[in-house]
């Protein structure tokens with residue numbers, strides 16, 4: 090089988106949101122495994138450049154906003170691949186919806202329009218990282234498949250869908266090589282508990298190791314499809330390099346549905362002192378169940394997740410212990 094990911098070896102890459110959870114793991118992988126020359130762009134609103142200290146001498150870190158078009162657009166002339174990850178997280182999206190729209194969607198449009206107007210031929214692939222939250226609670230699309238119903242229920246999901254739609258429009262109408270990955274609840278090492286929007290799993294592990302209760306929202310029977318970080322990174326690089334990924338969007342998940350109560354139970358097996366408390370639901374807690382259909386990425390790109398939820402949680406706990 091051809092290893093398409095090798096196509097990215099020694100490439101020039103731009104990663105926006107590259108100090109974030111997924112972003113910094115992607116940057117490290119691109120530098121260490123693929124010897125890429127990476128420009129990292131992040132305004133560090135929820136993150137810090139320090140997280141990339143290990144590879145600091147091999148990257149060009151620019152602490153600027155993706156909305157600073159005078160500075161960021163010319164960078165597109167210098168790279169082969171763009172991974173556009175910068176985002177306003179779901180929990181922050183409703184408090185400043187206009188900024189959410191600008192970061193998640195407008196910046197995407199500006200970059201794609203620049204690539205089109207300047208007729209840039211250096212870009213081998215523009216990757217937009219979308220979210221399975223765009224499926225909302227569409228009960229007629231369960232497990233959620235790419236061709237099924239979409240029903241965003243938050244500002245975040247709406248603007249991620251818009252960013253994704255722009256990406257596909259520029260791919261289809263202007264032949265810009267694009268692809269989108271729709272992540273489902275990524276978790277694992279490097280998810281800073283200092284980030285107020287850290288995912289549930291990171292929060293639970295961090296609280297348990299600090300002898301604080303895990304806050305279970307509602308009855309804890311809400312489900313998600315949790316994807317381990319190394320699987321998400323692998324799928325993302327494959328989506329950037331596989332010829333069959335051009336102008337396509339893919340779910341990146343596991344096909345396995347896990348409740349919050351089950352997550353807590355698995356964590357408690359490893360950290361016996363873990364305790365739970367129940368808290369009321371917030372306005373963004375309006376999706377009861379989510380699991381993704383990952384047939385498309387499997388069929389087209391030959392990708393399958395490698396890490397089970399138990400193994401992933403064990404790895405996550407191991408990483409958080411090094412941070413205590």
Ligand SMILES: NC(=O)c1ccc[n+]([C@@H]2O[C@H](COP(=O)([O-])OP(=O)(O)OC[C@H]3O[C@@H](n4cnc5c(N)ncnc54)[C@H](O)[C@@H]3O)[C@@H](O)[C@H]2O)c1
Nearest residue numbers: 106109110111132134135136154155175176220272274275
């Ligand atoms: N982590 C998940 O479970 C998940 C699920 C679905 C989709 N996604 C998508 O994956 C991508 C990465 O998510 P993440 O979990 O790493 O998020 P994150 O919040 O950890 O990282 C996002 C980064 O974007 C940066 N940022 C925010 N506004 C910016 C701006 N104006 N200019 C430059 N940088 C800015 C933040 O400082 C942060 O470092 C996002 O596009 C997100 O929508 C993530």
